[in-house]
Amino acid sequence: MVVPFFRDPDTEVLFGQDGTRAETDIPFAEDVALVEEELGLEFAEPLAEASEHWFGLDSSEFRQSGLVDHARIASGRRLYEANCQGCHGADGDGGGAAARFLSPRPRNFRKGVFKFTSTATFEKPLRSDLLRVITTGLAGSAMPSFFLIPEEHRLDLVEYVRYMSMRGEFETLMLDVTYDEEEFADATEMAEIVRERWLPSELRALLPTTPETPDDDASVARGRELFLEDALTSCAKCHGATGKGDGPSATGFEDDWGYDIVPRDFTGGVFRAGESAEDLWRSIATGINGTPMGQFSGSIGSDQIWDLVHFVQSLTVEAK
């Protein structure tokens, strides 16, 4: 099976009624052309070859690596084309035909970075993380819930997204390194890096080590103290003393995909990764990848995170 990655934008046929390809977040093919032009070296073809060799679905190398469940890919791809491609793009670069109307933008999977995970910062998501996002959608963004797709099929989708992501990450890495070092990057080495990152055995979820503290005034008060005054957390610096996302240093933030972002306004009651206590615990504990929101698990205790959760929830309640 040939996967439609890394193709010339002119020949890219999407299903948009007007047949045009939407502008992409990261016009990868253009960057490739740029590298060829600036460095005067042949890059596109060797990259395609290397990509096919290390991450091609037909490559025995990739098959043996056990990074993806190959049995799910065909079904996942079909579902991706029917449900996801319009926004996330045929290549998974977040540049589907509908993407230009959306803000926040659809995720570009090719960076290999996912915001809402249960793993530590900078680590790859678990399958269950991707499944959760597909199942519930992301509140306040155009990502809807796909709960009507049977779970088995959603898992197929997860597998295909993982596959797109690791292959995209490899290609992006190759491009960056080649550009920096001005010679064709060592594909074996890069492939090894990407494989290390995605190796399933390396990934584990950060889970609450303490049961949820009672959601009472005392907990909210402790949370407030942490939120406002604790130097370690310094939540208020960004999210503001009232939780409106207007803290003193809440300006000029940019995420890994190059978009201006602002800290979450808690009083609106909209939380992308879910508004339940568990969801908020996960967001605070593991951070939000690709954004300045870092991981707090480790720097503060599990029970303190619960207190913060209760405080944040109290802000929402007050607003309502």
Next chain:
Amino acid sequence: MERFYTFIFAAGLGCFALAFVLSLVFPVISLGKYEAMEFRDLEDLAAVPKAEFVELAARYPEAFESAFGTRTATPAAYAEALQLGRDIYVGQGCWHCHSQFVRPTSNEAQRFGPVSVAQEYNNALNLPHIWGTRRVGPDLIRTHGKHTNDWHIAHFMNPKNIVPSSVMPSYKYYFEEDGTPRKNGFSLVAYIQWLGTAYEDLPESVKQENEQ
């Protein structure tokens, strides 16, 4: 018997009047006894603009101002948008492919949300009701909050972009090239995002009884 007046009065008027009483007057009386069945006029519906409408105003301030003459989502602007949006929904025949009631059967509550109750239709935006009789697309009465405004705009610009199988026509003439809504576009999105709020506004007791 088989003469002029028989057919005018007995058949023409008599049978019609009987049906009028049995299948219209009776249900009107029964429905009138429901709890929280007060009629809500447009002013009442638009008194507190919904968050989605506020977001539209914040996202496209200039376009919003040129459409409604204000930069803030005022109740007056909301009322205007709702009525106009409904006019477009009706005038473009949206209701021929989208129903507006969830039945307590065929797993519809699982798919769309809480089953419809008579109370949520007793308002100015249901004169006449737009229940529809065909679902080429899904039911819309529980649309509020399911998608964001930008999703709706992208979808109206070209539904196939989001759902390749979609057979819905594009409504891009209600938006600028870059997706900024014109007045009709604002109104249409505002109306679609309003669908379902009448149910949410019902007293908890009515909702609980319904959702049991």
Next chain:
Amino acid sequence: MTALTPALTPTLMPTLMPTDAERDGKPLVSYWLIKAHIVAAALFLLLSMTAGFLYSLQFLGYYPFGDSEVLSAGHIRFIHTNMTAYGWLVNGFVAMMYYVVPRLTGFRVCGEGLGKLIFWVWQLIVVAALGGFFMNCAQAIEWGETPTGFRPGTFEPNWIPVDLLVVVGAVLLVVQFFTPLYKARGQKYYVTLWYFTAGLVWLALTYLMGNIIPEWILPGAAGAATTGMFIHDLVGLFVTPMGWGLMYFFVPLILQKPIWSHSLSVIGFWALAFFYPLNGVHHFLISPIPDYVEYGAIITTIAIEVVVTTVVVNFFATLRGKWSALRTNWAIRWYYAGAIMYFITCLQCAFQVTWMFQKIIHFTDWVVGHAHMIMFGVFTFWLFGTIDWLWPRITRRKWHSEKLRAWHFWLSTIGIVIMFTDLMIAGLIHGFMQKGLNPWNDILDMSVPFWWIRSFSGAMFVTGLLCFLYNLVMTARSNELYVEEEHLVPATAE
């Protein structure tokens, strides 16, 4: 004035004035009014069918005017249904009434000037409705999308008062045809006149009820009960009586044979009058309308099926001994093909109206197939048959082409059978997939092949209609005179 010489029992066989009879120095039947209405009807049917075909292309992704707000697919659908109802059926039935009512009563219609006025009022209605649809002024009442003249629910005028015009048009029709009916009040009415008299009263009442109450008086669930009644009454209390009126008139006339049973005629009419109006709510079953009202509608709808059976039996019993007419006479062929489909549709209705079926088939293509079968397969067929019989007689020209007559019939018949079967299957699958919580795009993907077949069968209708129209025009322009065949001269002719 009682120049009627009933040769047969008047209740079983229409007693007719000869077509060339005169009243007060004027011809009894005004042929030019019939011609005008038939031509208008045929043109609007072409418009309606073209619109329907174009609309079906939207489902396949080939709708040609997708970029235009004015010609949007939604507007085209309004045109499809409303042109059928007000352009084709009303014009067609009025044309037939101009032929039938004077010949049955022996009196002329109220006036030719009034006839002219009625003609233009109804064409204005249809054209104004078209304009209203293009201007986004339609209202949300199925089969009654024609604008009222006000923004729905408010009193802001939008200057397209089609509904008011329809009321005027209906009242003018009442004046026009109640004049001879009133003059003949001393006679014992033939069955056709029962249906026509009541049908005209029902048209006015139904229209008033359906277009005023849900828009200004009753919102929501109560309004739905009203529009349900409107949808149903428009078909059941205007189109159906007119259609059966035609059948009761033309079938015995053409077969030269009385209707089999007068008792069944009586049962058929009174049961229709009694049960039909009670059915309305069945368009919104399992809805917020109170359950007991729905039960009432369901039971009376099933009762209707019994009635329908009696009427259909009556007609087939009439045909007994004259089966060869099905081969030799196109009009009879259209009529009985329509009657069979009428029976099928009504039988289907008795099932689909139950909650058991509603759960699955409501909101699906099944209903679309049902509506096409009744509007095209039955009433349009009957009008086709009538025009087929009448056109040579009012133009006094022979049909231009026998072949085209045959093509028209077979394309239409095979087309509707394909469409009905296709949409019924599609509807069932859709319904079960919906119940099975399949994602919506899977349901659409499943439907697309069925929609291709639907468009194909629609193209068959349109082709058949084009054959028919060409034949109509060429017949009117031909030089070959039509001579009434001996055995078809009405037995009562003086």
